[in-house]
Amino acid sequence: MATRQELLEKAEHFADSGELFNELSQLVARPTVSSDPAQSVAVNAYLDDVLRERFEAMGFSVTTDLNWQGSGNSFLVATRIEAQQYPTVLCYGHADVVDGQAGQWDAGRDPFELRADGDRWYGRGAADNKGQHLVNLKAIELILAEQGSLGFNITFLFEAGEEIGSPQLDEYAAAHREPLEADVFIASDGPRQSADKPTIFLGARGGATFELNVPLRQGGYHSGNWGGLLRNPATTLAGAIGTLVDGHGRIRVPELLPESLPDSVREVLAPVQVGQGKQDPEVAAGWADTSLSAAERLYGWNTLEVLAMNSADVQVPVNAIPGQARAVLQLRFVVGTNTGKIESAIRQALDDAGYSMVQLSMGQCFPASRIEPENPWVQWASNSLEETTGQPTTILPNIGGSLPNAVFESTLGLPTLWIPHSYPGCQQHGPNEHALESVLREGLQMMCGLFHDLGTRQDVPSASALASGKI
Structure with a gap:
């Protein structure tokens, strides 16, 4: 069994070796634009080829539902069950991106070619959402490579239409409650509160x-x-x-x-400062x-x-x-x-x-949705991230923007934790979308630490509830 510190060092080496950049380059190169019907083959291939291959190599069972019920949206569910008594986590990501807006990027950049400029990695999907779900996938891969097992069960749900409003995602989740059953939802999308502050948000406006x-x-x-x-x-x-x-x-x-x-929302927001980033516009007075x-x-x-x-x-x-x-x-x-x-x-x-x-x-x-900040999963995950980063985790009741959180919080009834690996200035949906290498690197370490803790610690909320007979 690899120690927590050993996993963090493996994550650090993977990022610093250039392999994280290389793997993200391969994902960005696929023009998975869901708003363009001509790219539907590329979008579905991302699910049915790229992701399926990765999951099956990790011992997951995988099913895909392409163009489910004629919705124009496609889904992939990948499941790894190690033991029925283990806690189960449901993860989420989306394969699609917005239009590349070719010709509008600075320095003649091709939106579907990942390019590095200092800490910035430019490319469509680098931040939304390929870079973020790659971090979570790679964390699972690194743990399995080191120790052969996770110590918990995990299911990934990917869709191909988040950028066009997630058509029938809610209906799909409702129709697949049993394979999507879990103790907690953990995913990565949207921005951190700021680039230098590890963040957990609990829902979306x-x-x-x-x-x-x-x-x-x-x-x-x-x-x-x-x-x-x-x-x-x-x-x-x-x-x-x-x-x-x-x-x-x-x-x-x-x-x-x-x-x-x-009051619970007011309390968690009390220490939060907004508009402090170097490129953030000035918050208007009055x-x-x-x-x-x-x-x-x-x-x-x-x-x-x-x-x-x-x-x-x-x-x-x-x-x-x-x-x-x-x-x-x-x-x-x-x-x-x-x-x-x-x-x-x-x-x-x-x-x-x-x-x-x-x-x-x-x-x-x-719809808007969020869980209560007092939910025991919130403090548990926050403690894990703080142990990895050495700094307090910013807790947000919800992000200012929108994500399909209600599908997981309301339809599936799960506590929802979003741990983003992007930042407010990433320029997602516009020309010059980029991820920060430093945030992806730290994110990979955070997720390795979090998943390690999920499989080894005795204070996991679902495990405690199981032991006490509450669920």
């Missing part, structure tokens, strides 16, 4: 996107001849938005907010709900943002009252928000303010 449309007339009318007589759709749109969120970012519709900020700290606004509360708006052509303005105006807004919300009332609350607020002519169209909505 939800999101509801909607469009406001003011289609008053075809074409424009001269602003001198008709100004003051015709309703201006742009002015109307601005006023309508202002009934929902004011010019200082404060949500004005109570139904679009949670009832309260739980913006949004200033009764909350910046961390509470980002991780514990709701925000309503205007994503896009237009009326006529701002690049070539003419002396005319435009005929139409449109805007796309998004509510990012936390657990405790009544999602069933979002549409009706927006409609009522617009009507009450005299904006019945503004059309409302709801778009994609994905």
